[in-house]
Amino acid sequence: MNNLDPGVASALSLYLRPDKDHANVTSGAVAARAERKRGDCTAASEASVAAPAALDSTLSYCWGQIPNDENETDFPDSSGERRAIRWAARALLWKASTLRPVRMCGRVLRDDPGAPSTGAGVKRRELPNGAVAGYSGVTLCGSVWSCPRCSAVIAQRRAEEISRAVAACHQRGGKVYLMTKTVRHTRKDSLEELFNVISKGWRSGLGGVAWSGRKERVRVRDGREWLEPAILGDAERFGIAGRVRATEATVSLPGSGGHGWHVHFHALIFATGTLGEGLRIDLDSHLNRLFGTSISWDRDGLGLLAFGSQVFGRYRKAIEKVGFRADSEGFDLREVHDGGADFVGSYLAKATYDVAARIGFEVASGAHTKNSRVERNVTPFEVLSRCAEDLQARRFGIRTPRRWEIINLDDGTIGLVNLDTGSVDSITSPGLWALWHEWERASRGRHQIHWSLKLKNDSERAQLWEAIVSARGETKDDETVAQVELQGERLGEIPREDWYGHLVWRPAWLVGALDAAEQRGFDGLRTYLESRKVRLTFDQEFPS
Incomplete structure (x- = not known):
């Protein structure tokens, strides 16, 4: 859907169910659904309105996305190899991140209130596909945007929640639509500014009276009293039950000739039926009068176009009010079929470090052309992956005092504040680290996934x-989801002195210890650590 200029929007508005039907919304929707099921809305003619193509789980309209055929290359496929790549990136952020929680994640031991000061536990669990091992008692940051480990854990949980929601809607006869919004931008536009602009457009497109509607009410001002009529909002007009919004960002690399940061929203729109229910009930006779002849038309397709034009019109107006542009090429609306939940899960997985590292491996091995590496936008985790690949970038680090914070300076750079002395030192982020630090600063505190609230009525939509x-189940915040630790057999504990003195700056050892625990259990773990002069304390049931 990309033909949503003001002229088209104005024409489509003539086909909408009018506000005067507000009192009979429910009966109108039922009648429209019955009319559609009977097939009465289609008549033979030479003219027709076609429905846009439905979205399958294998389709993607995301600009700059490249195919990811796992058969093309020999990217490390075992969980242990992927873990090693993830830990290496994690260790890189321990010294280069501007975010305190990310610098602590997986490195600093957690001191639980009231608990004795202990070390890092090692747990092992047998699963159908083999044993898995992990550490317990360490700090976890819960950053869905900037942490290679936590983003993967959170993305898996969110994908499961959204997949269950889509399945539940379809099982109850509802429809799901996938909407994408973005904004025109240049390299001069900061990521923070683009986040704020597109958020404002979202609130205008799917918010306010035009979206939520308004009941009839009596107004009094300056001694005058008048009756304001009810307004039928688009949410009720089109039978929208709720929505889920996901945020995604990519960036063009320096020297590529691209346009800098690119932010867009993906929104799943859940409806009680097709969007054609938002059209006039008497649309057949209306079109016949308008064209002077019987025509063949697709009510559902026309409803999709009408809904999209309403939302996009308000979105564009809000974007233009703050000096930006939103073209229809940056707006898309398609129906999601059963397999569409797989696409949503794939999108969330794409925003993880594992996928970023895989893409980097494919490009480096020739699975993608050199031009694709230069011209296409990359995800923030791909930026981090390239920093991990570059020897010079790996040497970069920010040396912090005992008490510190990092702030944004007026000149667009960042500064390190020593909270003990009050001094501020400017930090120059070299190369791609400048992009990564801008990403960390602009994305922190924002939600990647946002669910609309429950409706306060007993309508079909509610x-x-x-x-x-x-069906989705209880959803928890990102930090809580990320705190989930491996539930399994406790093999032992690495004392604090050994953890900080030997392991935390050697990610290869951290990974190697888990590999040994998975392969040979307690004996393998103890042998591995003893060979590196790292102690392992254990419970009495293990041999000494």
Whole structure:
């Protein structure tokens, strides 16, 4: 869907169910659904309105996305190899990140209130596909945007939640649509500014009276009293039960000739039926009068176009009010079929470090052309992956005092504040680290996934959304989701002195210890650590 200029929007608005139908919304929707099922809305003619192509799980309209055929290369496929890549990137951020929680994640031992000061536990669990091992008692940052480990854990949980929601909607006869929004931008536009602009457009497109509607009310001002009529909002007009919004960003690399940061929203729109239910009930006779002849048209396709034009019109107006442009090429709306949940899961997985490292490996091995590496936008985790690949970039680090914080300076750079002395030292981020640090600073505190609230009524829309949210299950914040530790057999504990003195700056040892625990259990773990003069304390049931 990309033909949404003001003229088209104005024409489509004539086909919408008018505000005067507000009192009979429910009966109108039922009648429209029955009319559609009977097939009465289609008549033979030479003219027709075609529906846009539906979205399959294998389709993607995301600009700059490249195919990811796992058969093309020999990217490390074992969990241990992927873990080694992830830990290496994690260790890189321990010294180069501007975010305190990310610098601590997986490195600093957690001191639980009231608990004795202990070391890092090592756990092992047998699964159908083999044993897995992990550490316990370490700090976890919960950053979905900047942490190679936590982003993967959170993305898996969110993909499962969204997949259950899509399945529940379809099982109850509802429809799901996938909407994408973005904004025109240049290299001069900062990431922070683009985040704020597109968020403002979102609130205008799917918010306010035009979206939520308004009940009839009596107004009094300066001694005058008048009746304001009810307004039928698009949410009720089109039977929208709820929505889920995901945020994604990519960036063009320096020297590529690109346009800098690119931010866009993906939104799943859950509806009680097709968007054609938002059109006039008497649309057949209306079109016949308008064209003077019977025509063949697709009510669902026309409803999709009408809904998109309403939302995009408000979105564009809000974007232009703050000096930006939103062209229809940056707006897309498609129906999601059953397999569409797989696409959503793939999108969330794409925003993880594992996928970024895989793409970098494919490019380096020739699975993608050299031009693709230069011209296409990359994800922030791909930026981090390239920093990890570059010897000079790996040498960069920010030496911090005992008490510190990093702030944004007026000249667009960042400064390191010594909280004990009050001094501020400017930090020059070299090469791609400048992009990564801008990403860290602009994305922190923002939600990657946002669910709309429950409706405060007993309508068909409210009942559907209640069922969808129940099927999704209880959702927790990113920090809580990331705190999940491996549940399994406790093999032993690495004392604090050995953890800090030998392991935390050697990610290869951290990974090697887990590999040994997975392969040979307690004996393998103890042998591996003893060979590196690292102690392992253990419970009495293990041999000394």
